[in-house]
Amino acid sequence: MTRAVLSARELTFRYGDVAGIAGLSLEISEGRRLAIVGANGAGKTTLLLHLNGTNRPASGTVLLRDEPVTYDRAGLTALRTAVGLVFQNPDDQLFAGTVYQDVSFGPLNIGLAEGVVRERVEEALEALEISHLRDRPTHMLSYGQKKRAAIAGAVAMGPDVLILDEPMAGLDPSGFWHLMGLLTRLHEAGATLVVATHDMSLAYEWADEVAVLRDGAIVAHGDPQDVMHDPAELAHSGLRVPWVADVAQTLRDCGVLPPDVPSPRTRDELKELIAARCRVGEDARPDQRSRATGLSELG
Ligand SMILES: Nc1ncnc2c1ncn2[C@@H]1O[C@H](COP(=O)(O)OP(=O)(O)OP(=O)(O)O)[C@@H](O)[C@H]1O
Ligand SMILES: [Mg+2]
16 A cells, blocks of 8 residues: 555635535545546535645645645645646746746745756756747747646646646647656656546546545545446536446447456557457458458468
8 A cells, every 4th residue: 555645634615605625535645646536616626726735724634744734834835845736727827927937936936956947947848848938928828838838837846746637628639648748757757646637538548546526525536447437426426437438338238348358448448459359250250351351261
C-alpha cells in the first residue's frame, strides 16, 4: 500500500446557502494517477481548491504527508510548493504581463536561483509548445493557449503533486496528446497526478485510480474497471460508462469477444481485440477469405 501524500478528511465547505462539499474524505497515494470524476456541480473544483489551500474548510482537515495543513503563511507556502493546482479557468490563474513572466512568477516567488528558473521555464514552455508565445501578453492568447500557459506555470514549479482541473477542455488534438505525453513523463519522474474531469474516457484510459464525486462527497474510489462498469450506479452520479468499456461489453454480450477477454481501456486496445477476432474468423473460414480478397487458396 503506497503512502498518502495528500488527504482530505471529512471536509465541509459552503458557498453561503449552497453546499460546495459535504463530509468529503479522500486519500491521494504517492506516485499514483488519480482521476476525480463527477457531473457539473458535483464539487470537483471546490475540492481541488481545498487541496492547495485556496479554500479553507468550514470543518475537516487537509493533510500533507500526514501533517494537518496550517493556514498561516509558512503552512500555505509549504503546501503550495508541494502541490501545484491548474485552475479550470485559465483566466483565474494567469495574471502577469507576458507568458514568460507568468510562467516564471511561481518559481521566482519561492526563491529559486535565476538560472534554475530560466531552465524550468524554458522546459515548461517547450513541453506545452508555447515557446513562440513567450513575449505575448497573456490576455492576447486564445483559450487553449491560455490553458497551456497556465499548465506551464504549474509545471515550472516542479510540484510533488500536480492537480489539474479539466485540463483537456479547450485543447486541440495535438494539445491533448502533448499534455498526455507530458503527464506520462511527470508520472515516470515520480510526480503524483490528480485530474478532475467529467470525461469518462480520459479517466478510464489514463488513471490508476478513479474517485467518483456526487453531491459533494466521494461515493466510490478504486480501480477504474471496478468503479466505472455499472451504468445504473454511474447514471445516479450523472455519469456514463466510458464508451470503450460499453462497446466491449456489447461485443462480449453478442459473442464477438470471448467473455473472459481482458477489458480494453483504450480505442487502440479495443481495435486490436476486434482485429484479432477478425483474424481468427479468417483462419476459420479460408473459403470466405479467398472470396473476399478475390484470391484462390491455390493461386
Ligand atoms: N462561487 C460560487 N458561489 C456559489 N456557489 C458555488 C460557487 N462555486 C461553486 N458553487 C456551487 O458549489 C457546488 C460545487 O461546485 P463545483 O464548482 O465545485 O463543481 P464542479 O464539480 O467543479 O462542476 P463543473 O464540472 O461544472 O466544473 C455547486 O452546487 C455549485 O453551484
Ligand atoms: Mg469545476
